[in-house]
Amino acid sequence: MPKIYRLLTEDDTAAFCHKVSDALAKGWVLEGSPSMAFDAARGVMRCAQAVTKEIETEYHPDMKLGQQ
Numbered sequence: 861m862p863k864i865y866r867l868l869t870e871d872d873t874a875a876f877c878h879k880v881s882d883a884l885a886k887g888w889v890l891e892g893s894p895s896m897a898f899d900a901a902r903g904v905m906r907c908a909q910a911v912t913k914e915i916e917t918e919y920h921p922d923m924k925l926g927q928q
Contacts (some may be wrong), residue, residue, distance in 0.1 A: 861914045865891070866925050872896065872905035875907045880909050 870876035884890070888911040891926060895908045915928055 862914065862919045863912050863914050863927060864919060864923075864925055865910065865912050867908055867910050868908060869908045870905050876907045876909075880911070886913075916918050 863918070866888070868879050870879055870899075875912075878907075880890075891910040891912045897906050898904075899906050913928060916921075
């Protein structure tokens, strides 16, 4: 079964947690630990979390990953 990958990113706000929670509710699985980095140009912390999901169809570069 093919596996697809997404890297979710957002400012360090509740919006990031909601984005990750939404992906988990849709069957995505956490892949590794979250990361944080300071965006000096904007003066904010940024978060990132990798997620993966097994899909029943063949992967194609044109697919909308967030809709899987």
